[in-house]
Amino acid sequence: METVLAQKIKNIIFDYGNVIFEIDFVRTQNALLQLGIANVQQFFAHKSHNEIFNDFETGSISPAQFRSKIREAANNMDLSDEQIDSAWNSLLVGVPSPAVHETLLKVKEKYRTFLLSNNNEIHYNWIVDYLQREYNVNDNNHLFEKAYYSQQMFLRKPNVEIFEQVIKENNLIPEETLFIDDSPQHLVGAKQAGLNTLLMDKHPKDLEQFLIDHHIL
Numbered sequence: 001m002e003t004v005l006a007q008k009i010k011n012i013i014f015d016y017g018n019v020i021f022e023i024d025f026v027r028t029q030n031a032l033l034q035l036g037i038a039n040v041q042q043f044f045a046h047k048s049h050n051e052i053f054n055d056f057e058t059g060s061i062s063p064a065q066f067r068s069k070i071r072e073a074a075n076n077m078d079l080s081d082e083q084i085d086s087a088w089n090s091l092l093v094g095v096p097s098p099a100v101h102e103t104l105l106k107v108k109e110k111y112r113t114f115l116l117s118n119n120n121e122i123h124y125n126w127i128v129d130y131l132q133r134e135y136n137v138n139d140n141n142h143l144f145e146k147a148y149y150s151q152q153m154f155l156r157k158p159n160v161e162i163f164e165q166v167i168k169e170n171n172l173i174p175e176e177t178l179f180i181d182d183s184p185q186h187l188v189g190a191k192q193a194g195l196n197t198l199l200m201d202k203h204p205k206d207l208e209q210f211l212i213d214h215h216i217l
Contacts, residue, residue: 009196011172012107012216014144015157015181016117019200020100020207021127022093031087036074043073046183056120059151063121089126094134096205101135103208104143106217115140115147116166116179118156124149146170157181158189167193178216 017023029040037043043050052069055061061069067084071077095101107113119127131137140147148166155162167174174194181187182200190197202210211217 008176009178011112011177013114013116013179016115018182019180020204021095022204023091024093028091031090035087036076057118057150057156059154085122088122092126100204100207113144115144117149119149120151157186160189160192163190163193
């Protein structure tokens with residue numbers, strides 16, 4: 001991002017997966033394949049996936065309903081909740097180091113910062129447990145002015161309405177707000193809402209360097 005543009009930025013909205021917290025789609029594809037789901041590349045991938053994941057991320061279906069739909073997709077009604085949750089949570093790798101959280105706190109000193117994550121109840125609970133276990137923090141709330149999760153908003157990225165809700169609730173001026181995400185399709189919705197955007201093209205462990213490269217830090 002050009003220095004001139006960076007100078008007008010006062011607010012930053014961060015995505016979570018593969019910006020702050022490492023996730024691995026291939027691991028989950030392999031796990032779903034082991035459950036008996038064919039065509040995993042079409043069923044669950046970075047840029048597109050089966051509608052059940054959208055429904056789960058927008059709170060349209062419960063964890064129990066999600067598991068039932070996975071059983072249907074695998075054509076195996078004997079799969080246990082634990083087997084399904086284990087396969088689904090295989091996506092979640094973790095925050096690469098404490099330095100990532102330290103970087104976010106540095107950014108918070110200079111900007112109003114927010115988290116906007118497409119998430120779901122099973123993943124959210126795993127992440128909270130992980131953060132308590134590995135980093136001795138209750139959740140992500142201390143890192144941002146406010147954290148937003150799709151399943152609590154009943155909306156998901158790239159729907160323009162999810163960005164507009166964050167903008168409205170926090171009285172943000174879109175031209176002064178930057179959105180950072182690793183998914184190109186999510187940037188499209190953010191641009192429609194008038195936000196400046198950056199595609200995260202580094203590993204989460206390199207978040208600080210990414211922000212330096214784009215004159216944010």
